[in-house]
Amino acid sequence: MNKAQKSKNGNPGLLPFPVIVAATGGDMEAINKVLKHYKGYIIALSTRRLYDEYGNAHLFVDEELRQTLETKLIAKILTFKVE
Amino acid sequence: MRPQTFEERIERQFDTICKQTLKYKARDCYRKIKRQAEREVSFSELSEQDLAQLSVSDEYFKDAYSFNVLGYDITVSDLSLAEALDTLPADRRDIILLAYFLGMKDWEIAERLNLVRRTVAYRRTSTLRELKKFMEGHADE
Numbered sequence: 486m487n488k489a490q491k492s493k494n495g496n497p498g499l500l501p502f503p504v505i506v507a508a509t510g511g512d513m514e515a516i517n518k519v520l521k522h523y524k525g526y527i528i529a530l531s532t533r534r535l536y537d538e539y540g541n542a543h544l545f546v547d548e549e550l551r552q553t554l555e556t557k558l559i560a561k562i563l564t565f566k567v568e
Numbered sequence: 569m570r571p572q573t574f575e576e577r578i579e580r581q582f583d584t585i586c587k588q589t590l591k592y593k594a595r596d597c598y599r600k601i602k603r604q605a606e607r608e609v610s611f612s613e614l615s616e617q618d619l620a621q622l623s624v625s626d627e628y629f630k631d632a633y634s635f636n637v638l639g640y641d642i643t644v645s646d647l648s649l650a651e652a653l654d655t656l657p658a659d660r661r662d663i664i665l666l667a668y669f670l671g672m673k674d675w676e677i678a679e680r681l682n683l684v685r686r687t688v689a690y691r692r693t694s695t696l697r698e699l700k701k702f703m704e705g706h707a708d709e
């Protein structure tokens with residue numbers, strides 16, 4: 486976790502308040518920051534396990550799923566109300 | 569424990585909502601993938617019969633009956649159906665052909681044949697019944 490992403494209140498893993506406000510207002514830069522913040526989680530969620538014909542497991546990132554999740558997250562950010 | 573400030577509360581709310589959204593969306597996607605996987609069959613595993621159902625081969629006027637209605641040529645490729653249609657009186661047959669082979673609405677047929685729409689509807693259904701009787705009778709023989 487780099488310093489820029491650390492909350493002012495010292496909460497690790499939380500986005501700082503100004504970024505949230507900017508992102509919900511539709512600011513591209515802030516939205517990118519949010520996406521970057523949750524990138525790891527998105528990749529973890531879109532990692533799938535496939536088995537080949539010998540029964541060996543292969544892990545791979547489902548690119549389609551990853552994009553779907555990203556889109557969904559952006560849509561959700563824009564509906565978030567700071568109140 | 570120190571009370572949460574407004575900003576801190578929003579930060580936490582936002583974090584929770586984002587994580588929840590991602591989690592549930594991912595769950596939806598995995599369900600969809602699973603559902604698809606249950607129904608998916610690869611082409612090589614299809615039986616010949618199933619493949620034949622998916623394919624279409626063109627047949628041009630291969631022993632097909634042909635009827636002429638109002639200047640349209642209508643070909644009927646099913647032999648038993650064509651025979652049954654042939655036994656019907658011409659005006660009844662025209663209605664059936666226009667309705668089911670050219671896909672006309674009742675009122676469109678009525679306009680072209682100078683009839684009332686309701687007459688067309690009645691003749692269409694009664695002729696269908698006749699056709700059914702005729703074809704079932706033939707199947708029994």
